[in-house]
Amino acid sequence: MLRSDQIMATVEMVQKENLDVRTVTMGINLLDCRYGSVKKTCEIVEEKIARFAGDFVEKCDEVAVKYGIPVINKRISVTPAALVGAGFSSDDFVKLAISLDRAAAQAGVDILGGFTAQVEKGITVTDRAFIESIPKALAGTSRLCASINVGSSHKGINMDAVAMIGRTIKDLAEETADSGGFGAAKFVVFCNQPGDNPFMAGAIHGIEEAEVVLNVGVSGPGVIARSLKKTIAKRGTDNLKLDDIAEEIKQITFRVTRCGELIGRQVSKILGVEFGVVDLSLAPTPKIGDSVGEILQILGVDDVGAPGSTAIVALLNDAVKKGGIFASKAVGGLSGAFVPVMEDAVLAEAVGKGALTIEKLEALTCVCSVGLDMVPIPGDVDAATISAIIADEMAIGMINNKTTAARLIPVPGKKAGEVVNFGGLFGKSPIMEVRNVNKSGRFIAWGGRIPAPIHSFKN
Amino acid sequence: MSRKYVISVMSKDRPGIIADITTVIYDLGGDLADLNQSILGGYFTMILMAEFDGPVTRKILLTRFSEIQSETPVAALIKEVKEVMYGSHGRLPDDTFVVTAQADNRKGLVKTLGDFFYSRNINVLDLVTAIDKNCYTMIFQVDLSQVDSMKSLRSELTSLGEREEMELVLQHNDIYMATNEVGTALETIIGD
Structure with missing residues (x-):
C-alpha cells in the first residue's frame, strides 16, 4: 500500500535535496598482466580494462536513468602499478601510466586511480623507480591519479619515503607549473590506505580484493545540509539540541546510503560484477550547496576554523557512520567527512578570510576523513617542510588507527593569499599560508622509520 | 460445486x-x-x-x-x-514505478494523468491523493513494463509538468522500498 508521507519524504530527498550517487568505481585486478616486455604488459593492461569496463559507463547511465538518481562519477581503480610493473624502470612506468590513461579514455571514465606504490615499511628497487616516474607520469597524462602509502598503524611510518615524496611533490608541481602545479592535485600520500576506496585521487584495487568489484561512494554533503536547514526551519532552534541534530543526520544518512547501495548493486547485477563496499564519505564539490563547510556553518560556527569546528566535524562524522553502517551490510573505503579545501567553496572562503589555517585543518583531520586534502601552498615552500607536514598527518593516522592522507599542492610562483583555480571538480582556493617553513630539515634528514605504535595498553 | x-x-x-x-x-x-x-x-x-x-x-x-x-x-x-486469487497484492512487477504529482487544486488533475498513462499503455496499480491547503498531491504506482524508453517517458513527463503547471517526479518503486523498509534486504528489493 502506498504511504504518501514516506513517498513524499523520499521525493523531497531525491529531487529537492539533489540526492545523487557520488561515484561508482570499478576495481580491476591487473596482477596477471605482467609480461616479458613493457609493451606487451601495457597491451594486456589495456585489453583487460577494456574487457571489464567496456560498457561500464553505459550501464551506470542506464541504471541512473531508470532510477532517476544521477551517478555523478564513473571511475576505475586498478592494482597498485608498482606491483603490476615489478622490475620496470622509471621510463617504463611512464609508459605504463600513458597506457592506463589511454585505457581510461577508451572506457569513457574521467579518472583512473591506482598509479600507486605501498612503501610503508621498505622501498624496493621497483618502488624507487616508480616514485621517480611520478612527475613525468602525471604531467604526461590527463586521467591518471597516483597515490602512495607511506605509513600504517602496524608498520609505522617510512620516513625515507616521506623525504622522497616531499621532493617528488615539488618536482611534480614544477613539471606542471603551466597549470598551477595541477599535477600535485592528482597525487595523494596515505597512511593506512584502504584497498576498496572508490574516491579519487586515492582509489586503488587492493591486492586483497577479488578480480573485479564495484565500490560505491554515496551522496555528497548537500543532502544533509538541506535536510538540516529544513528541520531547523520546521522545529525552530529553540526546540533542537545537538543530539537531535545528530539523530537527523543519522536518519538522512541511512536513507542516502540505502539509495546509493541500491544503485551500486543494480549496476553490479547488470554487469555481472561482484559488489564491493559502500563508502559513506561526505565528499563535497566546488558547486555551491555541496559543501561540508556549509554544514559547519548551519550547526553554529560563522566561519569554518572557528573554535567548535572540530567538535562539529566529530559529531557529523560519527552520525554519518552510524546511519550508514546500519543501512548497509558492506561498508568500507574511507567512510568519513572529507575536508578538501579547494573542492569545498565554504572551506576555501574560510581560507580567504584567514579563519581556516593548516594547523586547524590538521586538527579537523583527527576526527574525520581523510586528511590535508587539496591544500594549495606557496610554491617556494621547501621539500623538507612538505615532508614534515606529511609526517605530521601520517602520525595522526598511525596512532589513531585511521586513514589519513595529504594532497598538498605547492603552486609554482604563487604566494599565500593568491588564488589558484583548477576548474571543474578540483575547484579553487586562496593559497594557504605555511608557517615555520625551513625549520624541519634536520628532522626529515634522519630518515629511517617511525616505529609502529603499541597496540595494547590502551588506557 | x-x-x-x-x-x-x-x-x-x-x-x-x-x-x-x-x-x-x-x-x-x-x-x-x-x-x-x-x-x-x-x-x-x-x-x-x-x-x-x-x-x-x-x-x-x-x-x-x-x-x-x-x-x-x-x-x-x-x-x-471463475477463480479467486490469493495474495494478489504480493510481489509487484519489476518495472513498478511511482509518479508523484503536485499542483494547485483544480478540476481534471487526476484525469490529465490518467489520460497520459492510458495513452502510453501504462497500468496504474495504486493511487492515493491528498490535499493540503490548495496543493493537490497525487501518487500513482504504475507498471512501466510496456514502456520502451525511460528517457522518452521522463522527457514527456517533464513536458506535461510544464504544460499543466504540475510538479511531476518519476521514481522507481525500489527507491521507496530501500529508503523506508528497514527490514527488507536490498538483494530482495532488486530481486537477486
Whole structure:
C-alpha cells in the first residue's frame, strides 16, 4: 500500500535535496598482466580494462536513468602499478601510466586511480623507480591519479619515503607549473590506505580484493545540509539540541546510503560484477550547496576554523557512520567527512578570510576523513617542510588507527593569499599560508622509520 | 460445486462495519480469499474475493448485505468469477514505478494523468491523493513494463509538468522500498 508521507519524504530527498550517487568505481585486478616486455604488459593492461569496463559507463547511465538518481562519477581503480610493473624502470612506468590513461579514455571514465606504490615499511628497487616516474607520469597524462602509502598503524611510518615524496611533490608541481602545479592535485600520500576506496585521487584495487568489484561512494554533503536547514526551519532552534541534530543526520544518512547501495548493486547485477563496499564519505564539490563547510556553518560556527569546528566535524562524522553502517551490510573505503579545501567553496572562503589555517585543518583531520586534502601552498615552500607536514598527518593516522592522507599542492610562483583555480571538480582556493617553513630539515634528514605504535595498553 | 465472487461494498463508516460484512460471508459458509479496504471522506469501501461451497447466489448475497443496519444502506456490487486469487497484492512487477504529482487544486488533475498513462499503455496499480491547503498531491504506482524508453517517458513527463503547471517526479518503486523498509534486504528489493 502506498504511504504518501514516506513517498513524499523520499521525493523531497531525491529531487529537492539533489540526492545523487557520488561515484561508482570499478576495481580491476591487473596482477596477471605482467609480461616479458613493457609493451606487451601495457597491451594486456589495456585489453583487460577494456574487457571489464567496456560498457561500464553505459550501464551506470542506464541504471541512473531508470532510477532517476544521477551517478555523478564513473571511475576505475586498478592494482597498485608498482606491483603490476615489478622490475620496470622509471621510463617504463611512464609508459605504463600513458597506457592506463589511454585505457581510461577508451572506457569513457574521467579518472583512473591506482598509479600507486605501498612503501610503508621498505622501498624496493621497483618502488624507487616508480616514485621517480611520478612527475613525468602525471604531467604526461590527463586521467591518471597516483597515490602512495607511506605509513600504517602496524608498520609505522617510512620516513625515507616521506623525504622522497616531499621532493617528488615539488618536482611534480614544477613539471606542471603551466597549470598551477595541477599535477600535485592528482597525487595523494596515505597512511593506512584502504584497498576498496572508490574516491579519487586515492582509489586503488587492493591486492586483497577479488578480480573485479564495484565500490560505491554515496551522496555528497548537500543532502544533509538541506535536510538540516529544513528541520531547523520546521522545529525552530529553540526546540533542537545537538543530539537531535545528530539523530537527523543519522536518519538522512541511512536513507542516502540505502539509495546509493541500491544503485551500486543494480549496476553490479547488470554487469555481472561482484559488489564491493559502500563508502559513506561526505565528499563535497566546488558547486555551491555541496559543501561540508556549509554544514559547519548551519550547526553554529560563522566561519569554518572557528573554535567548535572540530567538535562539529566529530559529531557529523560519527552520525554519518552510524546511519550508514546500519543501512548497509558492506561498508568500507574511507567512510568519513572529507575536508578538501579547494573542492569545498565554504572551506576555501574560510581560507580567504584567514579563519581556516593548516594547523586547524590538521586538527579537523583527527576526527574525520581523510586528511590535508587539496591544500594549495606557496610554491617556494621547501621539500623538507612538505615532508614534515606529511609526517605530521601520517602520525595522526598511525596512532589513531585511521586513514589519513595529504594532497598538498605547492603552486609554482604563487604566494599565500593568491588564488589558484583548477576548474571543474578540483575547484579553487586562496593559497594557504605555511608557517615555520625551513625549520624541519634536520628532522626529515634522519630518515629511517617511525616505529609502529603499541597496540595494547590502551588506557 | 463452489461459487466464487468479487464483492465491492460501500457504506458510511462506523465501528463494526467490517464485522457486519464479514459475518455475512461467514454465515453463508464463505472463505475470504483477499480484501482491500479504504475510508474516504467518512465513507467506508471494501473490495473482497470470496469462495462459497454451497449454492450461494448473487441475489442471496445482495439481500444479506441490504439487511445490515447502518446509517446509510450498504451498497454492494457482486460479480461471479471463475477463480479467486490469493495474495494478489504480493510481489509487484519489476518495472513498478511511482509518479508523484503536485499542483494547485483544480478540476481534471487526476484525469490529465490518467489520460497520459492510458495513452502510453501504462497500468496504474495504486493511487492515493491528498490535499493540503490548495496543493493537490497525487501518487500513482504504475507498471512501466510496456514502456520502451525511460528517457522518452521522463522527457514527456517533464513536458506535461510544464504544460499543466504540475510538479511531476518519476521514481522507481525500489527507491521507496530501500529508503523506508528497514527490514527488507536490498538483494530482495532488486530481486537477486
